[in-house]
Amino acid sequence: MKKIVKYVITDILRNKIVLVYTLFLLVSSFSVFSLEDNSSKGLLSLLNIILIVVPLVSIIFSSIYVYNSAEFIELLVSQPLKRKTIWLSLFTGLSTSLSIAFFIGAGIPVLIYQANMIGFTMILIGLLLSIIFVAIAMLATVKTRDKAKGIGAAIMLWLYFSLLFDGLVLFLLFQFADYPMEKPMIAISAFNPIDLSRILILLQLDVSAMMGYTGAVFKDFFGTYAGIIFSFAILVLWIVLPVWYAARKFNTKDL
Numbered sequence: 001m002k003k004i005v006k007y008v009i010t011d012i013l014r015n016k017i018v019l020v021y022t023l024f025l026l027v028s029s030f031s032v033f034s035l036e037d038n039s040s041k042g043l044l045s046l047l048n049i050i051l052i053v054v055p056l057v058s059i060i061f062s063s064i065y066v067y068n069s070a071e072f073i074e075l076l077v078s079q080p081l082k083r084k085t086i087w088l089s090l091f092t093g094l095s096t097s098l099s100i101a102f103f104i105g106a107g108i109p110v111l112i113y114q115a116n117m118i119g120f121t122m123i124l125i126g127l128l129l130s131i132i133f134v135a136i137a138m139l140a141t142v143k144t145r146d147k148a149k150g151i152g153a154a155i156m157l158w159l160y161f162s163l164l165f166d167g168l169v170l171f172l173l174f175q176f177a178d179y180p181m182e183k184p185m186i187a188i189s190a191f192n193p194i195d196l197s198r199i200l201i202l203l204q205l206d207v208s209a210m211m212g213y214t215g216a217v218f219k220d221f222f223g224t225y226a227g228i229i230f231s232f233a234i235l236v237l238w239i240v241l242p243v244w245y246a247a248r249k250f251n252t253k254d255l
Contacts, residue, residue, distance in 0.1 A: 008093025025105025062137035063154040095131040135242040
Protein backbone atom coordinates (compact mmCIF):
# COMPACT_ATOMS: atom_id res chain seq x y z
CA MET A 1 0.00 0.00 0.00
CA LYS A 2 2.83 2.42 0.87
CA LYS A 3 4.44 1.94 -2.55
CA ILE A 4 1.16 2.69 -4.38
CA VAL A 5 0.51 5.78 -2.24
CA LYS A 6 4.08 7.03 -2.76
CA TYR A 7 3.81 6.51 -6.55
CA VAL A 8 0.44 8.34 -6.76
CA ILE A 9 1.68 11.27 -4.64
CA THR A 10 4.89 11.62 -6.68
CA ASP A 11 2.97 11.38 -9.95
CA ILE A 12 0.36 13.99 -8.94
CA LEU A 13 2.76 16.51 -7.40
CA ARG A 14 4.65 16.62 -10.72
CA ASN A 15 1.41 17.22 -12.62
CA LYS A 16 1.26 20.67 -14.27
CA ILE A 17 -2.40 21.18 -13.30
CA VAL A 18 -1.59 20.67 -9.60
CA LEU A 19 1.42 23.00 -9.87
CA VAL A 20 -0.76 25.69 -11.52
CA TYR A 21 -3.45 25.14 -8.85
CA THR A 22 -0.87 25.58 -6.06
CA LEU A 23 0.57 28.69 -7.72
CA PHE A 24 -2.92 30.16 -8.21
CA LEU A 25 -3.77 29.69 -4.53
CA LEU A 26 -0.40 31.11 -3.48
CA VAL A 27 -0.72 34.24 -5.64
CA SER A 28 -4.40 34.73 -4.69
CA SER A 29 -3.67 34.33 -0.97
CA PHE A 30 -0.78 36.78 -0.87
CA SER A 31 -2.68 39.23 -3.09
CA VAL A 32 -5.77 39.16 -0.86
CA PHE A 33 -3.78 39.71 2.32
CA SER A 34 -1.64 42.45 0.71
CA LEU A 35 -4.63 44.40 -0.63
CA GLU A 36 -6.59 44.35 2.65
CA ASP A 37 -5.45 46.55 5.53
CA ASN A 38 -7.06 44.14 8.00
CA SER A 39 -5.98 40.48 7.95
CA SER A 40 -9.47 39.39 9.06
CA LYS A 41 -10.96 41.00 5.92
CA GLY A 42 -8.29 39.24 3.87
CA LEU A 43 -9.28 35.95 5.48
CA LEU A 44 -12.93 36.58 4.59
CA SER A 45 -11.99 37.29 0.94
CA LEU A 46 -9.81 34.17 0.85
CA LEU A 47 -12.72 32.12 2.22
CA ASN A 48 -14.76 32.79 -0.94
CA ILE A 49 -11.87 31.52 -3.10
CA ILE A 50 -11.39 28.41 -0.94
CA LEU A 51 -15.09 27.49 -0.91
CA ILE A 52 -15.35 27.67 -4.71
CA VAL A 53 -11.93 26.77 -6.15
CA VAL A 54 -10.78 24.02 -3.76
CA PRO A 55 -13.88 21.76 -4.17
CA LEU A 56 -13.95 22.39 -7.95
CA VAL A 57 -10.29 21.46 -8.56
CA SER A 58 -10.42 18.53 -6.13
CA ILE A 59 -13.49 16.90 -7.67
CA ILE A 60 -12.61 17.44 -11.34
CA PHE A 61 -8.90 16.61 -11.08
CA SER A 62 -9.60 13.46 -9.03
CA SER A 63 -12.24 12.27 -11.51
CA ILE A 64 -9.95 12.78 -14.51
CA TYR A 65 -6.99 11.17 -12.72
CA VAL A 66 -8.95 8.03 -11.80
CA TYR A 67 -10.27 7.61 -15.36
CA ASN A 68 -6.81 8.19 -16.86
CA SER A 69 -5.35 5.64 -14.44
CA ALA A 70 -7.73 2.88 -15.58
CA GLU A 71 -4.92 0.76 -17.10
CA PHE A 72 -2.74 1.24 -14.01
CA ILE A 73 -5.65 0.19 -11.77
CA GLU A 74 -6.30 -2.91 -13.93
CA LEU A 75 -2.62 -3.82 -13.64
CA LEU A 76 -2.79 -3.51 -9.85
CA VAL A 77 -5.96 -5.61 -9.73
CA SER A 78 -4.17 -8.39 -11.62
CA GLN A 79 -1.57 -8.49 -8.82
CA PRO A 80 -2.11 -10.38 -5.53
CA LEU A 81 -3.52 -7.27 -3.87
CA LYS A 82 -6.90 -6.70 -2.28
CA ARG A 83 -9.13 -4.38 -4.27
CA LYS A 84 -9.98 -2.47 -1.11
CA THR A 85 -6.27 -1.82 -0.52
CA ILE A 86 -5.81 -0.56 -4.11
CA TRP A 87 -8.78 1.81 -3.87
CA LEU A 88 -7.84 3.18 -0.46
CA SER A 89 -4.23 3.66 -1.63
CA LEU A 90 -5.46 5.63 -4.64
CA PHE A 91 -7.71 7.75 -2.41
CA THR A 92 -4.91 8.35 0.11
CA GLY A 93 -2.48 9.39 -2.65
CA LEU A 94 -4.98 11.78 -4.26
CA SER A 95 -6.18 13.37 -1.03
CA THR A 96 -2.63 13.74 0.34
CA SER A 97 -1.36 15.36 -2.87
CA LEU A 98 -4.21 17.87 -3.11
CA SER A 99 -3.95 18.59 0.62
CA ILE A 100 -0.23 19.35 0.22
CA ALA A 101 -1.02 21.62 -2.75
CA PHE A 102 -3.67 23.46 -0.71
CA PHE A 103 -1.41 23.81 2.33
CA ILE A 104 1.44 25.27 0.27
CA GLY A 105 -0.87 27.54 -1.74
CA ALA A 106 -3.22 28.82 0.96
CA GLY A 107 -2.08 27.39 4.29
CA ILE A 108 1.36 29.00 4.40
CA PRO A 109 0.06 32.56 3.61
CA VAL A 110 -2.67 32.14 6.26
CA LEU A 111 -0.06 31.08 8.82
CA ILE A 112 2.08 34.12 7.93
CA TYR A 113 -0.73 36.69 8.18
CA GLN A 114 -3.24 35.07 10.57
CA ALA A 115 -1.53 32.50 12.80
CA ASN A 116 -4.39 32.23 15.28
CA MET A 117 -7.37 29.96 15.92
CA ILE A 118 -9.35 31.44 13.00
CA GLY A 119 -6.44 30.84 10.62
CA PHE A 120 -5.92 27.28 11.86
CA THR A 121 -9.65 26.60 11.49
CA MET A 122 -9.63 27.85 7.90
CA ILE A 123 -6.62 25.69 7.02
CA LEU A 124 -8.27 22.64 8.59
CA ILE A 125 -11.52 23.29 6.73
CA GLY A 126 -9.64 23.73 3.43
CA LEU A 127 -7.86 20.41 3.96
CA LEU A 128 -11.14 18.68 4.86
CA LEU A 129 -12.89 20.10 1.79
CA SER A 130 -10.02 18.87 -0.41
CA ILE A 131 -10.36 15.34 0.99
CA ILE A 132 -14.19 15.39 0.94
CA PHE A 133 -14.38 16.26 -2.74
CA VAL A 134 -11.72 13.68 -3.63
CA ALA A 135 -13.96 11.12 -1.88
CA ILE A 136 -17.06 12.36 -3.75
CA ALA A 137 -15.15 12.28 -7.07
CA MET A 138 -14.03 8.70 -6.49
CA LEU A 139 -17.60 7.70 -5.68
CA ALA A 140 -18.78 9.29 -8.95
CA THR A 141 -16.08 7.51 -10.98
CA VAL A 142 -16.73 4.08 -9.49
CA LYS A 143 -20.45 4.45 -10.17
CA THR A 144 -20.00 5.43 -13.83
CA ARG A 145 -17.82 3.57 -16.31
CA ASP A 146 -18.10 6.22 -19.05
CA LYS A 147 -15.50 8.97 -18.63
CA ALA A 148 -17.64 11.81 -20.02
CA LYS A 149 -20.61 10.88 -17.82
CA GLY A 150 -18.41 10.49 -14.75
CA ILE A 151 -16.74 13.88 -15.15
CA GLY A 152 -20.13 15.44 -15.95
CA ALA A 153 -21.57 13.91 -12.78
CA ALA A 154 -18.63 15.29 -10.77
CA ILE A 155 -19.21 18.80 -12.16
CA MET A 156 -22.95 18.57 -11.44
CA LEU A 157 -22.21 17.51 -7.85
CA TRP A 158 -19.95 20.52 -7.42
CA LEU A 159 -22.64 22.80 -8.90
CA TYR A 160 -25.21 21.31 -6.53
CA PHE A 161 -23.09 21.82 -3.41
CA SER A 162 -21.78 25.27 -4.44
CA LEU A 163 -24.87 26.90 -5.99
CA LEU A 164 -28.03 24.79 -6.30
CA PHE A 165 -28.19 23.75 -2.64
CA ASP A 166 -28.43 27.38 -1.50
CA GLY A 167 -31.22 27.98 -4.01
CA LEU A 168 -33.16 24.98 -2.68
CA VAL A 169 -32.68 26.20 0.89
CA LEU A 170 -33.98 29.68 -0.04
CA PHE A 171 -36.96 28.05 -1.75
CA LEU A 172 -37.75 26.10 1.43
CA LEU A 173 -37.41 29.23 3.55
CA PHE A 174 -39.87 31.12 1.32
CA GLN A 175 -42.32 28.21 1.25
CA PHE A 176 -42.28 27.83 5.04
CA ALA A 177 -41.82 31.50 5.91
CA ASP A 178 -44.67 31.32 8.45
CA TYR A 179 -42.91 28.60 10.44
CA PRO A 180 -39.78 28.82 12.63
CA MET A 181 -37.15 27.36 10.28
CA GLU A 182 -34.03 28.51 12.13
CA LYS A 183 -33.43 25.28 14.07
CA PRO A 184 -34.22 22.95 11.14
CA MET A 185 -31.65 24.98 9.15
CA ILE A 186 -28.95 23.61 11.47
CA ALA A 187 -29.85 20.07 10.42
CA ILE A 188 -30.17 21.05 6.73
CA SER A 189 -26.71 22.64 6.72
CA ALA A 190 -25.21 19.24 7.62
CA PHE A 191 -26.18 18.00 4.13
CA ASN A 192 -23.73 20.38 2.46
CA PRO A 193 -20.04 20.38 3.52
CA ILE A 194 -19.42 23.73 1.80
CA ASP A 195 -22.25 25.47 3.66
CA LEU A 196 -21.18 23.90 6.94
CA SER A 197 -17.61 25.11 6.38
CA ARG A 198 -18.81 28.62 5.52
CA ILE A 199 -20.92 28.84 8.69
CA LEU A 200 -18.02 27.68 10.88
CA ILE A 201 -15.63 30.30 9.50
CA LEU A 202 -18.19 33.16 9.50
CA LEU A 203 -19.00 32.48 13.14
CA GLN A 204 -15.29 32.48 13.99
CA LEU A 205 -14.97 35.86 12.25
CA ASP A 206 -17.96 37.26 14.21
CA VAL A 207 -19.87 38.04 11.03
CA SER A 208 -22.93 36.20 12.35
CA ALA A 209 -24.49 39.54 13.35
CA MET A 210 -25.06 40.17 9.63
CA MET A 211 -27.11 36.96 9.42
CA GLY A 212 -29.89 38.22 11.72
CA TYR A 213 -31.81 35.87 14.00
CA THR A 214 -30.66 32.83 12.02
CA GLY A 215 -27.07 33.87 12.73
CA ALA A 216 -27.88 34.08 16.43
CA VAL A 217 -29.33 30.55 16.38
CA PHE A 218 -26.25 29.26 14.50
CA LYS A 219 -23.95 31.00 16.98
CA ASP A 220 -25.78 29.46 19.92
CA PHE A 221 -25.19 26.01 18.44
CA PHE A 222 -22.07 26.11 16.25
CA GLY A 223 -20.36 28.61 18.55
CA THR A 224 -20.23 26.09 21.40
CA TYR A 225 -17.61 23.35 21.76
CA ALA A 226 -20.33 20.72 21.24
CA GLY A 227 -21.43 22.46 18.02
CA ILE A 228 -17.85 22.68 16.70
CA ILE A 229 -17.21 19.01 17.48
CA PHE A 230 -20.52 18.09 15.81
CA SER A 231 -19.59 20.13 12.71
CA PHE A 232 -16.18 18.53 12.29
CA ALA A 233 -17.70 15.08 12.95
CA ILE A 234 -20.16 15.70 10.09
CA LEU A 235 -17.31 16.81 7.80
CA VAL A 236 -15.38 13.63 8.66
CA LEU A 237 -18.52 11.60 7.86
CA TRP A 238 -18.56 13.30 4.45
CA ILE A 239 -15.17 11.63 3.91
CA VAL A 240 -15.83 8.24 5.49
CA LEU A 241 -19.21 7.42 3.92
CA PRO A 242 -18.34 8.12 0.24
CA VAL A 243 -14.96 6.32 0.59
CA TRP A 244 -16.58 3.32 2.30
CA TYR A 245 -19.34 3.04 -0.30
CA ALA A 246 -16.94 3.58 -3.23
CA ALA A 247 -14.51 0.93 -1.90
CA ARG A 248 -17.39 -1.49 -1.46
CA LYS A 249 -18.61 -0.80 -5.00
CA PHE A 250 -15.08 -1.14 -6.46
CA ASN A 251 -14.66 -4.48 -4.66
CA THR A 252 -17.45 -6.03 -6.77
CA LYS A 253 -17.02 -3.95 -9.93
CA ASP A 254 -16.38 -5.72 -13.23
CA LEU A 255 -13.32 -4.02 -14.79
